[in-house]
Amino acid sequence: MATLTETPKALRTREPGGPRGSAREMPAGARKRRGLNNLTGWAFVAPAMVIILGLSIFPAVWAFILSLQKWNGFAPPKLVGGANYGKLLSDEEFWAAVSHTGLYVLLFVPASVLAGLFLAVALNRNIALIGLYRTAIFVPFVASAAATGILSTYLFSPQYGLANNVLRSLGLPAQGWLEDPSQAMLVIAIMSLWGQAAFTTVIYLAALQDVPNDLLEAARIDGANRWQTFWRIVWPELSPVTVFVTIWQVIGALQLFDLVYTTTRGGPLDATKTIVYYLWEKAFKALDFGGGSAAAYVLFAVTLLITIGMVLYARSRKLEAF
Amino acid sequence: MAITSLGRGPRMEAAPHHPKRRFSLWHLVLAPVALLFVIPFAQMLLASLSPAEELVKFPPPFVPSRLTFDGFVALFTQTDAVRWLLNSTIVSVISIASHVVLCSLAGYGFARLQFKGRNVGFFAIVATIMIPTQLLMIPTYIMFSKLGLVNTLAAAFVPWLASAFGIFLMRQFFLSIPAEVEEAAALDGANRLQIFLRVVLPLAKPAMTTLAIFTLLSSWNDLIWPLIAINDDNWFTVQLGIANFQGTRRTQWELLMAGNVVATAPLVLFFLFAQKQFVQTMTMSGLKG
Numbered sequence: 001m002a003t004l005t006e007t008p009k010a011l012r013t014r015e016p017g018g019p020r021g022s023a024r025e026m027p028a029g030a031r032k033r034r035g036l037n038n039l040t041g042w043a044f045v046a047p048a049m050v051i052i053l054g055l056s057i058f059p060a061v062w063a064f065i066l067s068l069q070k071w072n073g074f075a076p077p078k079l080v081g082g083a084n085y086g087k088l089l090s091d092e093e094f095w096a097a098v099s100h101t102g103l104y105v106l107l108f109v110p111a112s113v114l115a116g117l118f119l120a121v122a123l124n125r126n127i128a129l130i131g132l133y134r135t136a137i138f139v140p141f142v143a144s145a146a147a148t149g150i151l152s153t154y155l156f157s158p159q160y161g162l163a164n165n166v167l168r169s170l171g172l173p174a175q176g177w178l179e180d181p182s183q184a185m186l187v188i189a190i191m192s193l194w195g196q197a198a199f200t201t202v203i204y205l206a207a208l209q210d211v212p213n214d215l216l217e218a219a220r221i222d223g224a225n226r227w228q229t230f231w232r233i234v235w236p237e238l239s240p241v242t243v244f245v246t247i248w249q250v251i252g253a254l255q256l257f258d259l260v261y262t263t264t265r266g267g268p269l270d271a272t273k274t275i276v277y278y279l280w281e282k283a284f285k286a287l288d289f290g291g292g293s294a295a296a297y298v299l300f301a302v303t304l305l306i307t308i309g310m311v312l313y314a315r316s317r318k319l320e321a322f
Numbered sequence: 323m324a325i326t327s328l329g330r331g332p333r334m335e336a337a338p339h340h341p342k343r344r345f346s347l348w349h350l351v352l353a354p355v356a357l358l359f360v361i362p363f364a365q366m367l368l369a370s371l372s373p374a375e376e377l378v379k380f381p382p383p384f385v386p387s388r389l390t391f392d393g394f395v396a397l398f399t400q401t402d403a404v405r406w407l408l409n410s411t412i413v414s415v416i417s418i419a420s421h422v423v424l425c426s427l428a429g430y431g432f433a434r435l436q437f438k439g440r441n442v443g444f445f446a447i448v449a450t451i452m453i454p455t456q457l458l459m460i461p462t463y464i465m466f467s468k469l470g471l472v473n474t475l476a477a478a479f480v481p482w483l484a485s486a487f488g489i490f491l492m493r494q495f496f497l498s499i500p501a502e503v504e505e506a507a508a509l510d511g512a513n514r515l516q517i518f519l520r521v522v523l524p525l526a527k528p529a530m531t532t533l534a535i536f537t538l539l540s541s542w543n544d545l546i547w548p549l550i551a552i553n554d555d556n557w558f559t560v561q562l563g564i565a566n567f568q569g570t571r572r573t574q575w576e577l578l579m580a581g582n583v584v585a586t587a588p589l590v591l592f593f594l595f596a597q598k599q600f601v602q603t604m605t606m607s608g609l610k611g
Contacts, residue, residue: 040514041437048428048484049443055481056450059461066460073464119355127346129353135597136356140363141604142589144543146561147582150568151366154575160382162365168381194362202605255454258545262565276456283460284550296457303454 067293077290084294094295096270097278100185104274105253107189112249113242115193116200121230123201124208141198149262152191153178178264181271188259188272200245207241208234243314247307254303275299366586370394370579377575393576394584400577402555403584406563409475410542410585413559417482417541418534424484425533426526429492430518434504444493450486455546463550477551478559482541487607488533495529496522535596535603542589560585 067084071077088094123134143151156163156177164174178184211234219229257276260266266273266281273281275295283292369377370393372386397403431437432444462481463472471477499522507521523530548562558566564581571577593600 037435038437041431041435041440044431044435044514044518045428045440045443048424048489049447051424051480051484052447052450052486052489055462056453056458056486057446059458059465060453062461062464063457122348122352122355125346125348127348129349133352133356135594136360138597138601138604139590139593140359142539142543142593142600143363143586144545144561144589146543146545146565147366147586150564150578150582151362153568154369154579155362155365159380160378160573160575162361162384165382165384191362194359197359199604202601206605251454255456257456261545261549262568279456280459280550284463289460289464293457293460296454296460300454300457304452 063293063296066289067297069290071289072287073289080290084290085298088291088294088298093270093273094275094278097273097275100270100272101254101256101274103185104189104256105250107186108192108253109246109249111189111193112196112200113246115197116204116245117238117242119197119201120204120208124205137201138198140195143195145195145258146262148191148195149259152187152259152263156187179268181269184264184268184272188256188263191263192256192259200249203241203245204238207238211237243310247310250306250310251303254299254306363590366579366582369575370583372576374574374576378573393580396574396577397580397584401563401567401581402558403560403563403581405556406558406560407584409478409557410560413475413479413482414538414541416479418537420479420483421485421488421537422530422533425488425492426523426530427518428484428489429494430496430522432489433493433496434501434522435514447486447489451490459546459550462547466551472551473554473557474552475557477557478544478548479541481547482537482544485537487536491533491536491606492526492529495526499525531596531599532603532606535592535600536607538592539589539603 066077068079068081069077070080070083119137123130123137140148155161158164158174158176158179161177163177167174176183177187215233215237216229219233224232255276256274257280260272260274260277261280264272266277276299279292279295279299282288282295368386371389371391372393373388373390374392376383376386428447432440432447466472466477466480471480503521503525504517507517512520543561544559545561545565548559549565552558552562555563555566560581564578564585567574567578567581
């Protein structure tokens with residue numbers, strides 16, 4: 001994050017007086033110029049800032065206040081302190097949602113990181129048709145969650161879907177897929193992977209092309225074979241990227257909602273009801289704005305803790321990702 | 323954070339072709355994998371062009387006996403798909419225009435202008451990247467309903483008018499432009515806005531393209547904002563429209579798949595025409611993650 005705090009040196013030299021000089025010591029002309037500078041600066045940044053802060057920090061604070069209230073949007077809100085959080089933590093449905101989300105994270109994140117690494121290694125070579133392979137693997141990335149979800153219900157339809165059709169023609173038993181509580185989350189993870197493998201792949205591809213050539217050359221001269229070169233040289237070089245994509249994918253996976261909404265709507269038997277689906281139902285179906293906001297804050301806190309935990313773990317292993 | 327660690331996308335251009343290249347064993351891996359990624363799209367397209375009765379036959383045939391546009395005809399006559407496509411187009415165009423203009427202005431301000439409160443302001447913007455959408459859904463919905471934005475198209479585009487990522491991206495880009503370029507124009511007596519519009523902005527086309535693609539993908543594919551704030555089907559976006567089919571048209575697969583094709587095709591075509599820029603955007607943004 002070093003780049004965030006660096007000040008551009010570019011135009012600083014033309015500033016009248018030091019940036020921290022007090023206005024009283026300045027001649028009137030310079031003071032006026034500085035007032036104009038302030039005005040110009042804010043004119044450039046204010047429109048975007050108003051929108052972004054108005055749609056993030058302001059509602060984030062409001063959500064916290066809501067989480068301390070009992071409110072259905074109609075009757076006057078009532079302050080209830082931590083009661084929403086207490087109720088949430090003693091709600092079995094919430095814990096079920098936590099475990100469904102956890103299952104998805106475990107299915108999806110390792111698969112997406114490993115698939116990205118594998119595909120990047122496979123695609124990082126100059127062979128015939130490589131452009132075609134890349135296009136085929138990348139293009140599902142632009143499919144929306146709605147389209148992916150509807151497509152999943154078709155491909156994995158027990159009666160009419162391709163998945164069971166293939167199984168049947170191989171003489172294997174047909175599966176329930178999205179209609180089977182023990183398989184539904186797996187199907188969702190597979191289809192997420194279809195749509196998102198491109199993301200981890202392009203990140204690893206960029207990183208692979210940054211591995212210094214002389215390192216690879218040195219390994220080759222020392223007699224290392226390709227397998228050894230990969231695990232001893234390339235893989236350690238990639239570790240900051242691995243930390244980054246893992247954290248990024250965990251954060252995304254904890255927020256799973258769209259694909260659940262467009263495939264199973266939380267079913268069958270609530271088996272795919274994730275934390276965000278739970279909070280969406282609470283807020284917009286049951287109109288429990290307080291409970292929904294409390295669930296959102298718990299999710300935020302958990303996401304933050306997991307992120308910090310992973311960053312600290314990476315630091316302790318001396319993997320500098322941030 | 324994605325942006326600092328990953329400055330650029332992978333190089334996409336292939337090196338010069340060698341005529342006598344050995345057959346690579348990687349083909350045996352890549353060809354089946356690529357096929358696996360294409361099959362869902364192929365199935366979608368095939369089903370959208372299949373006769374309705376063959377899609378609900380048991381067991382279903384792998385290939386339809388004939389191709390027909392019945393699914394698309396049904397989609398455009400029985401549903402408001404045309405209207406939804408128009409809505410989505412309006413939403414994306416407004417989002418992209420606003421996003422590129424506002425984020426370029428703000429990015430330039432934070433990169434190049436000296437003013438009081440600049441660092442605090444920029445820090446506040448960057449801090450918002452940490453806040454997850456789910457935290458904002460409920461108050462934003464209440465806010466939208468107080469402002470009269472519920473059941474209007476504005477509910478779908480207001481969240482995409484500007485973004486912290488966009489400002490960050492543009493600022494990084496403007497920091498990389500040498501200051502001499504601007505100083506020359508300043509000596510000629512141009513003011514800030516003139517310098518920005520005539521000198522800096524023409525150089526920023528690659529960054530603006532990245533930002534436009536990011537906004538296109540986000541606004542066109544967005545489901546959660548339209549879902550919470552729009553329930554009048556006159557104002558549905560195409561994504562919300564097709565997502566809603568599931569309740570009403572459960573096994574009209576030809577219509578469902580035609581809807582999918584129509585909702586996905588614009589972005590797929592853009593992707594095929596500008597793959598390099600799309601990949602660049604994916605690398606920079608951690609979108610969809």
